[in-house]
Amino acid sequence: MNAGFWTSAAIIFGLLVDFVFRVIAIIVVPRNRRPTSATAWLLAINFIPYLGLIVFLLIGSYKLPKSRRRKQAQINQFIMDSTEGIERVRRDHPWPIWLEQVVRLNRNLGAMPLVGGNSATMITEYGESFQAMIDEIDRAQNFVHVEFYILTLDPTTEPFFDALERATRRGVTVRVLLDHIASLRTRGYRAATKRLTAMGAQWQLMLPIQLFKGRYQRPDLRNHRKLLVVDGAIGFMGSQNVIDPGYDKARNRRRGLRWKELVVRLDGPIVAGLNAIFITDWYVETDELLAREARPVEPVFQVPPREQIDCQLVPSGPGFAGENNLRLFLALLYYAQERISITSPYFVPDESIMYAIMTAIERGVKVELFVSEVADQWLVYHAQRSYYEQLLRSGVTIWLYRAPTILHAKHFTIDDDVAVVGSSNMDIRSFQLNCEISLMVRGRNFVAELHEIEESYREHSRQLTLEEWELQPLRSTIADNLARLTSALQ
Numbered sequence: 001m002n003a004g005f006w007t008s009a010a011i012i013f014g015l016l017v018d019f020v021f022r023v024i025a026i027i028v029v030p031r032n033r034r035p036t037s038a039t040a041w042l043l044a045i046n047f048i049p050y051l052g053l054i055v056f057l058l059i060g061s062y063k064l065p066k067s068r069r070r071k072q073a074q075i076n077q078f079i080m081d082s083t084e085g086i087e088r089v090r091r092d093h094p095w096p097i098w099l100e101q102v103v104r105l106n107r108n109l110g111a112m113p114l115v116g117g118n119s120a121t122m123i124t125e126y127g128e129s130f131q132a133m134i135d136e137i138d139r140a141q142n143f144v145h146v147e148f149y150i151l152t153l154d155p156t157t158e159p160f161f162d163a164l165e166r167a168t169r170r171g172v173t174v175r176v177l178l179d180h181i182a183s184l185r186t187r188g189y190r191a192a193t194k195r196l197t198a199m200g201a202q203w204q205l206m207l208p209i210q211l212f213k214g215r216y217q218r219p220d221l222r223n224h225r226k227l228l229v230v231d232g233a234i235g236f237m238g239s240q241n242v243i244d245p246g247y248d249k250a251r252n253r254r255r256g257l258r259w260k261e262l263v264v265r266l267d268g269p270i271v272a273g274l275n276a277i278f279i280t281d282w283y284v285e286t287d288e289l290l291a292r293e294a295r296p297v298e299p300v301f302q303v304p305p306r307e308q309i310d311c312q313l314v315p316s317g318p319g320f321a322g323e324n325n326l327r328l329f330l331a332l333l334y335y336a337q338e339r340i341s342i343t344s345p346y347f348v349p350d351e352s353i354m355y356a357i358m359t360a361i362e363r364g365v366k367v368e369l370f371v372s373e374v375a376d377q378w379l380v381y382h383a384q385r386s387y388y389e390q391l392l393r394s395g396v397t398i399w400l401y402r403a404p405t406i407l408h409a410k411h412f413t414i415d416d417d418v419a420v421v422g423s424s425n426m427d428i429r430s431f432q433l434n435c436e437i438s439l440m441v442r443g444r445n446f447v448a449e450l451h452e453i454e455e456s457y458r459e460h461s462r463q464l465t466l467e468e469w470e471l472q473p474l475r476s477t478i479a480d481n482l483a484r485l486t487s488a489l490q
Contacts, residue, residue, distance in 0.1 A: 071284050072319035076110050096417050098335040099442060103312060105331055106440065109324040112276065112313040118268030120309060120446055122421075124409070124453060126245045129236070129263040130160055136230045137163040143173040145229040145278040147206075149222065149423070150241035151178040152188035153195055157242050161192070165199040176203040177281055179223045180210075187248055204285045206435075221318055223281065224434035226423050227274055235274040237437060238263035239345075239410045239423060247376070255404055257376060262343075262409035262453070264421055264439065270311040277315055277437055284319070309443030316424065317435030325424045325438050326431040330356050332414045332440075336365050341454050342412040343370040348383045348427035348484075354390070361395045370457050372407045373400040380427070382483035385476070392466040399461040407457065411450060419447045 103114045123129040137144055137160075144167050153161055168174050176196055183189045183205075196203045206223040208215045228236040240261035246252045247259065266274065279290045316324035333340060333356035340360055347369065349357075360367055369391065375381030388398060401407035411421040422438035424430045441447070 068284060069319060071287075072280070076280065076320075095442065096335070096415070099418065102328070102331045102335070102440070106312055106314050106324070106328055109322055109327060110315065110320055111324065112270075112273035114310055114312040114440075114442075115268070115270045115273065116308060116310045118266060118270045118309050118311050120267075120311075120441070120443075121265040122449060122453065123238075123263045123265065124261070124456075126240065126259070126261060129238075129240055129261065130156070132263075132265055133228050133236055134159055134163040136228075136234045136236075137167055140167050140170075140172045140230045142231045143175065143229075144231075145175050145227075145275060145282075146242075147177040147223075147228075147278050147281060148226050148242045149179045149224045150182045150186060150243050151176065151192060152183055152186040152243050152248070153192040154188045154244045154248050156244040157188075157192075160242055161195050161199075164196075164201060168200045174199070174201040175278075175282060176201050177206050177223075177278070177285065178203070180205040180208040181219065182222060182224075186243060188243075204282070206281060206285060218433075220429075220433055222434050223317070224423050224430065225277065225281070225315075225437045227278060227437060229271060229275045229278055232275050233267070233271055235266040235271040236263055237266070237274060237422060237439060239408050252376065255374075257374070257404050257406055259406045259408045260401070262411060262421060266311070266439075268308075268311075270313065270439075273311075273313040274437075277313065280315070281435070309441055309446050311442075312440045314422075314438045314440060315436070316431075316438065318433065319435065323431045325436055326350075326352070328420070328438060328440065329353065329412075329426065332412075332418060332420065333357060333360055336360055336414045338415045339366045339368075340412065340414060341368050341370070341451070342426060343407065343409050343454070343457065344412075344426040345372060345375075345406065345408045345410065346377070346380045346384065346425040346427045346429070347371055347387070348380060348425075348429070349387065350428055350431065353426060354387070357391070357396065358394045366397075367395070368397040368399060368454075370399045370401060370407060370454065370461065372403075372405070373462070374403040374406070376406055379483050382476075382479045384427075386480035386484035388464065389466070389469055392464070392469060398464040399458055400464050401457060401461045405460070409453075413447055413450050413454070416444055416447055416451075418442055419450050421450075 107113060121132075123132055144164065146164070151157075164174050164176075178192075183192070193203065207221060209219055226238060226241060238261060240259075240263050245259050246257055283289050314324050314328050316326075330352055333353070340357075357367055371384065375384075391398060410423060410425055411419060412426075413419045419441045420438050421441070422436065424434075424436035424438050430436050
C-alpha cells in the first residue's frame, strides 16, 4: 500500500472520529440542560471543537459533587425539622390572596417557615453597615457567626476584624466562613486568614479548590451569601461584602468607582433561620453539626405589633434540586398587580424571567429596573445591555444609576405588600451556579421604606430611553450579543 492510501485512510478516520464526537455531544450536552444553554455549548463545541470540549469538561456541570449534595440534603432536613413551628405569624392585616401559595412554594423547595414578630432596619451607607455590625459583635456573649462571599483585611475592614478579636478575648466563639476563590482574588486574603488564626477564630473556606486535598468542583460554583449572626438574636444580611467600598482594585480607584449596597439588620425569630443557613454551610464544609446553636432564642427586643414584619428566608444554589430563587422571583412577578421595582447590579435573565416581566407589562403592571450606568465586569455588563432594547420596547422603565457608583444592592418590591432583599442577582449565575440567600418580607412599612430607597435611586439616576438606545454604535451591539451568547454557557 502506498503513502496516498494511508493518507486517505487517516483523513477518513479523522472525519469519522470528528463525526462521532459531534453526535456524542448532541446526545450528552442537552441532557437536563436548558435549550438555550445546550445550544450555546453545542455551538462552542462545534466551532472550537477541542477547546470547547475542554471548557465543557471544566465547567459544563453545574452540580456540586455527590458527596456535597448528600450532605446538603441531610442538613436541609435537619434545618427543616428544627425550624418547624416557629412561625408566630399574625393575621391582623389582610394578606394578598396569593401570598400563602408563595410561602408554601418556598417551604416545599427547602426554605425556612414564614416567621412573624420581626423588625428590620435597612442600611444603605457602607460605613454605617460596618459600624452596626461591629457594635453588635462588641455586645456578643456566646457566639458570632460570619459568612461572606468576600472577606478580606484592608484599612476599611480592619475595625471589623478588631471587633472579632475583642470577642474572642472575651471568650466568645467566633466562626467564620469565606468563599475560597472570591476571597483569594483579593490582596488582603492571606492577611485576613492569618489574622483570624492569630485571634483564635474558627474559620473555613467555602467551596475550596484544593486538588492535593481532593477538594474540587466546578471552579465557578461559588457561595455568594453574606450574613452575620450574633448570639442567634441579631442578624445582618444583604449585598455587602467585607471589603473596601472600591473593592481594593487599582483600576477601580483610577475610575473612582464606589459600591452602593443594601444591608438589613434583623431582630426577631427570623434570626434563627439566618443562623440555620450558617449552620448548614458550616456542616457542609466541616462535618460539624452545631446543634446547640441551632435552637431558636427569644428576641432581644420585643417588637411593637404595628412594627412587626413577616419574613421567610429562601436559600438557593446548586445544592438544591430546584432553582429556589428563580421560582420565588417568577411567582412574585406573575402575582404582581400594580408595580414591580427591580434592583439588580447584574441583570442577565433567562427566558422565564423575561416572559414574566413582559407578561406583567401586558397585564398593566408598571415595571422599572435599576442598574448601574457603568460596570466593573465587562462580560456581564455587555450581556446585561443585550436585553435593554427588548425591555424598553416592552415598556420597562430603565434607570441607570450614575457613574462612578456601582449600584450593588439586590432587591425588588411587588406592589406595596411584599419585598425581597438578599444576595441574589437576577441573573443566570445566581439562579444556577451560586449559593444565595433571599429574604421575602411582608410588611407595608418595610416595603414603603424600600420604596423610599428606590426613590433615592431615581434621584441619582438617569432614565434610558429607546431613542438613546437606538443610537448605540455597531461595536457595542456586537459586544452585547457576543456576551449574551457566552452567558448561556451554564
